[in-house]
Amino acid sequence: xxxxxxxxxxxxVRRTGIKTIQSVFWKMKGECRVLSxxxxxxxxxxxxxxxxxxYNFARWLTRDTHEAEDLVQEAFARxxxxxxxxxxxxxxRAWMFRxxxxxxxxxxxxxxxxxxxxxxxxxxxxxxxxxxxxxxxMKAGLQQRIQxxxxxxxxxxxEALLLCDVxxxxxxxxxxxxxxxxxxxxxxxxxARKLLRGMLAEDGLRIES
Amino acid sequence: MNCDLWQDKFDAFVDMELxxxxxRDFEEHLRGCPACSAEALARQRLKSQTRLAGQRxxxxxxxxxxxxxxxxPKRAGWxxxxxxxxxAAALLLVLGGLSWRQRTVxxxxxxxxxxxxxxxxxxxxPVDVVSTDAHTVKPWFQGKxxxxxxxxxxxxxxxxxxGGRIEYFQQSPAAQLIFAVRxxxxxxFIFREVGETAAxxxxxxxxxxxxFQTQSWTEDGIRYFAISDVNAQDVRQLCDLLKRRS
Numbered sequence: 436x437x438x439x440x441x442x443x444x445x446x447x448v449r450r451t452g453i454k455t456i457q458s459v460f461w462k463m464k465g466e467c468r469v470l471s472x473x474x475x476x477x478x479x480x481x482x483x484x485x486x487x488x489x490y491n492f493a494r495w496l497t498r499d500t501h502e503a504e505d506l507v508q509e510a511f512a513r514x515x516x517x518x519x520x521x522x523x524x525x526x527x528r529a530w531m532f533r534x535x536x537x538x539x540x541x542x543x544x545x546x547x548x549x550x551x552x553x554x555x556x557x558x559x560x561x562x563x564x565x566x567x568x569x570x571x572x573m574k575a576g577l578q579q580r581i582q583x584x585x586x587x588x589x590x591x592x593x594e595a596l597l598l599c600d601v602x603x604x605x606x607x608x609x610x611x612x613x614x615x616x617x618x619x620x621x622x623x624x625x626x627a628r629k630l631l632r633g634m635l636a637e638d639g640l641r642i643e644s
Numbered sequence: 645m646n647c648d649l650w651q652d653k654f655d656a657f658v659d660m661e662l663x664x665x666x667x668r669d670f671e672e673h674l675r676g677c678p679a680c681s682a683e684a685l686a687r688q689r690l691k692s693q694t695r696l697a698g699q700r701x702x703x704x705x706x707x708x709x710x711x712x713x714x715x716x717p718k719r720a721g722w723x724x725x726x727x728x729x730x731x732a733a734a735l736l737l738v739l740g741g742l743s744w745r746q747r748t749v750x751x752x753x754x755x756x757x758x759x760x761x762x763x764x765x766x767x768x769x770p771v772d773v774v775s776t777d778a779h780t781v782k783p784w785f786q787g788k789x790x791x792x793x794x795x796x797x798x799x800x801x802x803x804x805x806x807g808g809r810i811e812y813f814q815q816s817p818a819a820q821l822i823f824a825v826r827x828x829x830x831x832x833f834i835f836r837e838v839g840e841t842a843a844x845x846x847x848x849x850x851x852x853x854x855x856f857q858t859q860s861w862t863e864d865g866i867r868y869f870a871i872s873d874v875n876a877q878d879v880r881q882l883c884d885l886l887k888r889r890s
Contacts, residue, residue: 486712487703491700491702495701508710511711511737541748577693581693582697582700600695601695628655628691628694
């Protein structure tokens with residue numbers, strides 16, 4: 436568990452000559468820090484800026500603050516453990532998002548992430564909205580309505596849409612992250628937006644040019 | 645206007661996923677087609693609104709400090725503090741990770757047991773050995789499960805033994821006893837404790853899980869798990885009888 440110490444206040448980048456050791460504790464003058472071998476940056480340097488987006492994503496997946504915190508914490512622990520296997524130069528951000536997602540899925544064996552009807556072009560049924568009382572919706576602005584609508588999206592559509600629109604990932608990136616063909620990503624995003632517009636229209640809102 | 649040609653391309657267009665040739669052709673079409681042009685703008689607007697709406701949740705300062713201690717307020721002159729805080733945080737992270745995994749495992753085990761309970765309740769033949777007599781049920785399990793199944797004396801209690809069955813749980817045989825109390829059924833699963841099943845914990849009173857009252861404990865390496873839709877007091881009473889049996 437080394438990345439925490441390196442987040443000390445004097446977190447200068449320390450490049451090291453130790454080529455073979457991927458990550459070691461370095462104790463010096465009462466300081467601990469992680470050395471990251473010859474890779475460009477240490478885990479903490481890479482992961483710190485991702486905490487907020489990862490938490491946001493985790494919170495959307497779990498729909499619960501505490502579960503999101505547990506999920507991010509576990510994902511960080513897993514990522515740190517697997518960091519030696521991470522290939523420098525590859526997409527660290529996508530790697531972290533994939534770990535959050537996999538951690539989430541492994542925590543819930545009953546999560547239905549695959550939408551069986553989608554490839555057949557069946558109609559999507561939305562679950563009833565247990566999260567947003569109508570009284571809130573009445574007062575809510577466009578942002579709140581979109582948020583409530585995203586919350587109601589089936590998980591497979593929700594994650595694809597968030598990765599595309601919020602994280603601005605390419606279809607190819609999302610496909611690799613989720614482990615489905617690019618065409619499936621396209622159809623999920625497309626259906627997510629269709630459902631979103633449908634829900635907003637139900638609310639009497641229309642997104643117009 | 646060949647609008648049909650472009651109907652499937654709007655999303656890829658606003659996501660900038662069209663090839664440069666396709667983008668050029670599409671833009672050319674948009675210039676000449678007010679309807680598609682309006683549609684493209686609406687989609688673009690939905691995308692940017694979704695982007696804003698999607699950036700909704702921020703980690704609490706406390707949580708951020710837990711994951712990234714350097715964001716905690718610093719105290720001058722305590723040069724060893726960061727290391728200490730860091731070590732504590734690292735420990736927390738490990739423990740937190742462990743407890744999360746523990747809870748995950750527990751949730752999975754409970755959901756399997758709930759499924760088995762529900763399935764046996766729905767079954768036409770919920771029990772393999774139908775008997776209210778402990779002296780019939782106990783020997784029936786011999787040789788079928790690698791432990792002895794003791795059944796409490798239910799005389800003068802509100803409980804009736806309905807029978808037992810063999811289930812497979814975590815790849816090993818488990819005994820399932822089914823008791824009746826009024827119109828309700830209580831399943832008690834009994835199996836050898838193997839590594840992961842320790843996540844079920846030790847309870848002295850029922851806790852509500854997945855809509856059922858459940859109580860679990862171990863005795864000499866044997867795990868007991870009681871589950872029912874009846875009230876907590878009745879589950880607890882039966883569990884106490886099981887623990888007290890001779």
